[in-house]
Amino acid sequence: MVDFLPTFPAFLLVFVRVTSFFLLMPLFSYRSIPTTHKVGLGFFLSWIMIFTFDAPVLEINGAYFLLIIKEAMIGIMLGFIAYVIMAAIQIAGGFIDFQMGLAIANVIDPQTGTQSPLMGQYLYTISLFFLLALNGHHLLLDGIYFSYQFIPLEQAWIPLGDASIPNYILSSISKMFGVALQLSIPIVGSLFLVDVALGIVARTVPQLNIFVVGLPLKLGVGFIVLIAVMSILMGAVATLFETMLTTMRGLMELIGGL
Template sequence: MMVELLPAFPAFLLVFVRVTSFFLMMPLFSYRSIPTAAKIGIGFFMAMIMVFTFDLPAIEIDHNYFLLIIKEALVGLMIGFIAYLLLSAIQIAGGFIDFQMGFAIANVIDPQTGAQSPLMGQYLYTIALLFLLTVNGHHLMLDGVFYSYQFIPIDQPWIPFGDPNLAEFIIKTFNSMFIIAFQLSIPVVGSLFLVDIALGIVARTVPQLNVFVVGLPLKIGVSFIVLIIVISVLMIVISQLFETMLSTMRGLMELIGGA
């Protein structure tokens, strides 16, 4: 086994760098709750399987080899980041909802990333991750890592950063993130906008009523009622978000590979 692995060691190292770079940014696999040793171990065994599955070209360790290592790390980071960027739409949607509900001042620390996140954003994000595991979305992300070599050859020495299509693709992905966040938040935000209009009318017609005291609990109650009603519709939008994430990963691989 070791004798067979020695000639393929340079290719194995390149595959290992790409896989572990994926795991550094990819949703689910990049979280702090997963031990670093487990991430490295999964990447190691997955790289071994991929080396003996693909017909990889013979690669020698020379001055170009270090450029290939940097390229593989950048490929993994870019594709993992584009997947994480789209899933961030759920957190942004929660931020929109929290701002209207009055929860924007009460952020929580996300134990997975260590960053502050809105309350409703964390709630929706947790449900989305459970839904992602239910539909085996993590398997599809690993498939993306596995089949990335069909689009980006291991011996390709560069990433076409100067390609205008690549920059346009990333900008459109960034734009799609905000569009999906708006679609996720519009039922609750729209309902709260109507509540604000109703409270404004009440404040003008009944000046004795303190709308600042009544408004906050009313908006919180309406938000939870609307959220319970539309949660199934939000799951449909989130499932479309997963499809968009996987197709975006594939499109970015094609652009990097020059397809």
């Protein structure tokens, strides 16, 4: 315990970064996980991590409190960029819901407390199970662990004045919308063809009430196409996980000035 005392200020900084990362990162930030469990997990992870690299000996002074703010900002930024990339699944579900006629039937996500589209919530839940099956949560924890190779504890500032960091975050958000479009395009494209066919039927058979026939037809076609392309969607989601990790790495390199 005597040997640990000189590194105790560094341990507190590690604890701040890890718990700040848990605030926004997928899976670990959900309300279903009690706050005491999150704090306890962050404490033990920080305890393990502090003994795996050469922790600097820091003094608790005015500059140390600035380091605490810096560590909290790093954890929140890394968790936010991971959450933004994963939000592509929700956006894709919103596109699908709009075409299937389910855009008005949003549900409350019990994990985040926000409204989410029906198909978005369905795909997001399956993607989380897929993430756990691929041990993606281990990769997220590896990301926060290896962040100290890019952003050391004694680094006194985040180069927010550099335009590359906000540009990188904005490009990541735009990439998220592109990925969402790619995830939803098989179903959205099929439903667009259904709309075209219904328009032709409405012009050729005006006696047919197209609004009564169209909604159940689009629902049925949407679910059939969703089942048919589910394996392709999961392959795209696996690529999305890889994109999330590489995006986190790129952000850490920019913050660390590498």
